[in-house]
Amino acid sequence: MNSKLRILIVDDERIVRESFKHWFVNAGHMVGTAASADEALVRLASEVYDLLFVDIKMPGKSGLELLEQVRQEFPEASVVIITAYGSIESAVQAMKMGASDYLLKPFKPEQLNLVLEKIIQQRRLTEQYRYLKGTLEQITRFDDIIGRSAPMQKIFSLIPEVAASDASVLLIGETGTGKELVAKAIHAKSRRAHYPFVPINCGAMSESLLESELFGHQKGAFTGAQQARKGFLEVAENGTLFLDEVGEISPKMQVDLLRVLQDKKVVRLGSRQSITVDFRLISATSRDLSRQIADGAFREDFFYRINVIQIDIPPLRQRKEDIPPLVAHFLEKLGHETTRKVDRVSPGALEVLTAYDWPGNVRELENAVERAVVLAKSRTLGQADFAFLKASSALAPGACASLEEVETAHIRKVLADCDGNVTRAAGILGINRVTLHKKIKRLGL
Amino acid sequence: MRPGPARGIRVGVIPMGEETRLAAKVIAAHVEGFMHLESMVLDPLPRPDFALDPQRLQYDAGCVIEDLESRPRGRCDKVVGVTAVDLFVPVFSHVFGEARLGGRAALVSLHRLGEAEEGRRPPPARVLERAAKVALHELGHLFSLTHCSDPGCLMHFTGDVAGLDATALLFCRYCREFLAADGCGQRSEAGLV
Numbered sequence: 001m002n003s004k005l006r007i008l009i010v011d012d013e014r015i016v017r018e019s020f021k022h023w024f025v026n027a028g029h030m031v032g033t034a035a036s037a038d039e040a041l042v043r044l045a046s047e048v049y050d051l052l053f054v055d056i057k058m059p060g061k062s063g064l065e066l067l068e069q070v071r072q073e074f075p076e077a078s079v080v081i082i083t084a085y086g087s088i089e090s091a092v093q094a095m096k097m098g099a100s101d102y103l104l105k106p107f108k109p110e111q112l113n114l115v116l117e118k119i120i121q122q123r124r125l126t127e128q129y130r131y132l133k134g135t136l137e138q139i140t141r142f143d144d145i146i147g148r149s150a151p152m153q154k155i156f157s158l159i160p161e162v163a164a165s166d167a168s169v170l171l172i173g174e175t176g177t178g179k180e181l182v183a184k185a186i187h188a189k190s191r192r193a194h195y196p197f198v199p200i201n202c203g204a205m206s207e208s209l210l211e212s213e214l215f216g217h218q219k220g221a222f223t224g225a226q227q228a229r230k231g232f233l234e235v236a237e238n239g240t241l242f243l244d245e246v247g248e249i250s251p252k253m254q255v256d257l258l259r260v261l262q263d264k265k266v267v268r269l270g271s272r273q274s275i276t277v278d279f280r281l282i283s284a285t286s287r288d289l290s291r292q293i294a295d296g297a298f299r300e301d302f303f304y305r306i307n308v309i310q311i312d313i314p315p316l317r318q319r320k321e322d323i324p325p326l327v328a329h330f331l332e333k334l335g336h337e338t339t340r341k342v343d344r345v346s347p348g349a350l351e352v353l354t355a356y357d358w359p360g361n362v363r364e365l366e367n368a369v370e371r372a373v374v375l376a377k378s379r380t381l382g383q384a385d386f387a388f389l390k391a392s393s394a395l396a397p398g399a400c401a402s403l404e405e406v407e408t409a410h411i412r413k414v415l416a417d418c419d420g421n422v423t424r425a426a427g428i429l430g431i432n433r434v435t436l437h438k439k440i441k442r443l444g445l
Numbered sequence: 446m447r448p449g450p451a452r453g454i455r456v457g458v459i460p461m462g463e464e465t466r467l468a469a470k471v472i473a474a475h476v477e478g479f480m481h482l483e484s485m486v487l488d489p490l491p492r493p494d495f496a497l498d499p500q501r502l503q504y505d506a507g508c509v510i511e512d513l514e515s516r517p518r519g520r521c522d523k524v525v526g527v528t529a530v531d532l533f534v535p536v537f538s539h540v541f542g543e544a545r546l547g548g549r550a551a552l553v554s555l556h557r558l559g560e561a562e563e564g565r566r567p568p569p570a571r572v573l574e575r576a577a578k579v580a581l582h583e584l585g586h587l588f589s590l591t592h593c594s595d596p597g598c599l600m601h602f603t604g605d606v607a608g609l610d611a612t613a614l615l616f617c618r619y620c621r622e623f624l625a626a627d628g629c630g631q632r633s634e635a636g637l638v
Binding site for chain 2: 003013015016018019020022023025026027028082103105106107108109110111112113
C-alpha cells in the first residue's frame with residue numbers, strides 16, 4: 001500500500017484548513033479541504049479519500065454527525081477527530097462511534113506524524129485482511145457465482161456433492177445465467193481440478209468443424225489437414241469437457257458422442273485406431289430438450305446419457321434478491337480491471353435494476369453495469385446512469401434508437417417467439433446460426 | 446513535471462532581530478556549502494510583532510511567511526527568515542520552521558532549538574547546527590521536496606531537537622537528485638555533499 005494518503009480536511013476555520021493543508025502537502029500527501037460537513041459529503045461522493053480530519057465543532061452539521069454518516073456511507077475512509085481541550089468527552093464518544101483517533105488542539109507536529117503512521121499501518125493491515133478474505137472467498141464462493149437467493153444457495157450446496165462423483169451433468173438455464181461458471185465450479189471442486197477444463201460452444205461451430213475439433217484428425221484426413229491434431233475429447237484427458245448449447249448438436253454427432261461416452265474411446269478423423277479417453281462430461285443448454293426429443297431433433301438415449309444429474313439455473317428475473325450482490329461484485333471486479341473509481345450504486349438505481357426483467361440474465365446485468373461505469377460522471381451510479389435500460393425495454397417501432405438498440409430488441413423478440421431456438425430464430429432473421437450465436441454473445445442477450 | 450527554477454539561484458537569509466545575525470550567517474554558509482547555491486545575508490528586519498497572537502503569546506508563522514513573500518523580490522529567488530521568537534501554526538503547539546511547497550519564503554525559529562535539556566543549555570555551536578538543519582529542510586520544501594521516508598535524510602520529518610541532532614547534515618540520494626534537477630548542487634556519484 002502506498003504510504004501517501006488522500007486526505008480531506010473538514011473545518012469551518014480557513015486558517016486551520018490552510019495550516020493542515022500546507023503540512024500535509026509538505027509531507028507529500030494529496031489534500032482536499034471542506035468548510036462544512038455537507039461540503040465534505042459532496043466531495044466524498046465524487047472523490048475518494050483515505051483519511052478525514054474532522055473538527056468536532058462546526059456550524060450546521062457537527063463533526064460527530066459527519067463521522068456517523070461517513071461510517072455508514074464511506075466506511076473505507078478513516079476519520080480523525082480534532083477537538084479542543086475541554087471537549088474530551090466528545091472525543092471519547094467519537095472513538096466509540098468509530099473514529100480512528102483524535103487530536104487535541106493545538107498538538108505537537110510529531111503527534112500528527114504518529115497519528116498518520118498509525119493510520120497508514122491500520123490501512124495496510126485492512127488491505128491485507130481484505131486481500132486474504134477475498135482469496136478465501138474465491139475458494140469458498142465458487143469463483144464468480146454470486147447469489148444469496150434460495151435457488152442459488154441450493155445450487156451452491158449441490159456443487160460439492162456433484163463434484164465428488166464422475167456422473168455426467170446437464171445444466172439447464174437461459175443464456176447468461178452462468179452455466180459455464182457452475183461447470184467450472186464443479187470442475188474446480190472435483191478430483192479432476194488439476195487437469196484441463198475444456199469448454200466448447202457447440203452452437204458456434206458448423207457440424208464438420210465441431211467434429212474435427214472434438215475428435216481431432218490425422219494428417220491428410222481432409223484438405224488442409226497438414227498435421228495430425230488432437231481433438232478436445234483427447235485434450236480433456238483426466239479433466240472436464242464442457243459442451244455448451246448441447247441442444248445444437250446434430251443427430252449424427254449425437255450418435256458419435258454417445259459411442260464415445262459408452263466406450264470411452266475416440267477415433268480421430270482419417271484414422272482407424274481408437275484412443276482411450278477419460279474425461280467428465282458437463283453439458284449445458286438453454287433449450288427445452290424434452291420438446292426437441294418429442295420433435296425428433298434430439299436423441300433420447302443421448303439425452304439420458306448426458307443427463308445423469310440435472311441442475312436448473314433460474315433466470316435472474318426469478319431471483320431478484322441476487323441483483324444487489326451481483327452489482328457490488330461487478331463494481332469491485334471493474335474497479336480492478338479499469339482505472340475508473342465507481343464503487344457504489346444509489347438506492348434509486350438499484351430500484352431500476354431490480355424492476356428490469358433482465359432477459360439476457362447475469363451477462364446482460366454485467367454489461368449494463370460496465371456500460372454505466374464507463375459513462376459515469378461520479379463514483380456513485382444513479383438512476384440516470386441506467387436510463388438506457390428503460391430505452392431498450394420500451395423500444396417501439398419508429399422510435400429514435402440506434403441501430404444496435406433496434407437489432408438487440410428485434411433479436412430478443414424473435415428469440416422469445418422461437419422459445420430460444422437459435423436455429424429457428426436464425427432462419428427467421430435470415431442469418432447463419434453461428435452468426436446469431438456471435439450476436440447473442442456480443443449483445444449480451 | 447515539477448516546476449523547477451533555473452540555474453544560478455540566489456538565496457537571501459534575513460535576520461529578523463539583532464540576536465539572529467550570527468545564525469543567519471551560519472545558515473547562509475550552509476546553503477552555499479550544502480546546496481551549492483549563491484547565498485547572502487540580507488538587511489535585517491525587526492522582530493515580527495505583527496504576527497503575535499495575544500492569547501497564545503506565540504507568533505503565527507503563516508503571517509510572517511506571507512509578509513516575507515509580499516516584499517519586493519530583489520536579487521534573491523528564495524528567502525529564509527531567521528527569528529528568535531516562538532512560532533506556531535494554528536493546529537500545532539509550535540514549529541521549528543515553516544515553508545510552503547514550491548513557495549518563495551521560509552522561516553526558521555531559534556526559540557526552541559536552544560532550550561535547556563536536563564537542566565543544561567546546549568552549546569551555541571549545536572544550536573546553530575540545528576538552525577542550519579531546519580533551514581536546509583525548509584529550503585528543500587521551497588524546491589518542492591516533500592518529507593522523505595529515509596530517517597537519515599534532512600527532508601525526514603523530525604518533531605523534536607533529539608531527532609534533529611540524530612539527523613545527519615545530508616540529503617539522501619533521491620532528494621539530492623530532485624534538488625539537482627531543480628538547479629541545486631551537482632548531480633554526481635558523490636551527490637550534493
